[in-house]
Amino acid sequence: MSEIEAHLKRLGIILPAVPNPVAAYVPYVRADHLVFVSGQLPFQDGQLRFTGKIPTVVSVENGQEAAKLALLNALAVLHSACAGEWSKVDRIVRLSVFVQCADDFTQQSIVANGASNLLLEIFGQAGRHARAAVGVNALPLGATVELELVARLN
Numbered sequence: 001m002s003e004i005e006a007h008l009k010r011l012g013i014i015l016p017a018v019p020n021p022v023a024a025y026v027p028y029v030r031a032d033h034l035v036f037v038s039g040q041l042p043f044q045d046g047q048l049r050f051t052g053k054i055p056t057v058v059s060v061e062n063g064q065e066a067a068k069l070a071l072l073n074a075l076a077v078l079h080s081a082c083a084g085e086w087s088k089v090d091r092i093v094r095l096s097v098f099v100q101c102a103d104d105f106t107q108q109s110i111v112a113n114g115a116s117n118l119l120l121e122i123f124g125q126a127g128r129h130a131r132a133a134v135g136v137n138a139l140p141l142g143a144t145v146e147l148e149l150v151a152r153l154n
Contacts, residue, residue, distance in 0.1 A: 004086035007122045015076045019043055022140060027077045030153075034093065035081045037149040041141065042069035050144040054101045054111060058144045064114030067097055070147035071115040075122075078151055088153045091126040092119055096148040101135045108133040115147055 001009070008015070018027055019040065028037045042050045042065075050066035052058050058066070082088035097112035099105075112133035119127035139146045 002086040003124075004089070004122060007124075011121060013072065013122075015072060015079060016044070018076050018080045019073050028081045030081060033090070033153050035078060035151045035153060037074045037077045037081070037151070039098070039140075039146045039148050040070045040073040040077065041139070041143040042066040042145055043073055044069055048141055048143060051142040052100070052144060054099060054105055054107075054144060056102050060107055060110055063099060063111040063144055066143075066145040067111055067114035067147060068118050070097075070143075070145050071095075071118055071149070074147055074149040078149060081151075082153055089123070089126070090152045090154040092123055092129040092149065092151050094130045094132075094148075094150040095119065096132045096134070098134050098136050098139060098146040100137070100139045100142075100144050103137075105135060108135045111145065 025038050028035050041048060049069060050058055050062060054060060054063040095115060097115060099108045099111045
């Protein structure tokens with residue numbers, strides 16, 4: 001069992017199946033040693049679990065949960081991109097988190113921490129990443145959060 005698998009098991013995380021794209025794109029693109037994971041939404045068991053704006057419809061805490069779910073979907077794609085071998089993942093390079101929110105909401109970084117902190121728990125120092133947390137007025141399917149991930153493979 002790899003260290004990543006051990007961390008996932010310790011955290012009680014079972015990665016979902018790789019989500020099917022909801023439009024005209026592929027789940028990931030590999031360019032040299034980088035894997036670019038397409039935007040992932042907070043799907044769980046095939047259902048979009050969180051929809052609506054933060055904080056008017058969805059709480060900040062539930063927004064963090066949405067970010068975690070979107071991350072788990074992104075990790076499922078990454079796992080597929082490295083042929084199921086976590087040892088191929090050298091580090092997480094960048095995370096972009098888009099937060100559907102009210103115009104005056106300014107805590108996008110707190111919502112994004114739901115995903116960032118989980119990356120650190122799973123990957124340790126290799127999970128430290130550059131990040132953008134951006135507020136937007138709408139996301140596909142009304143999702144509360146959309147997340148993109150870039151990882152470097154060895």
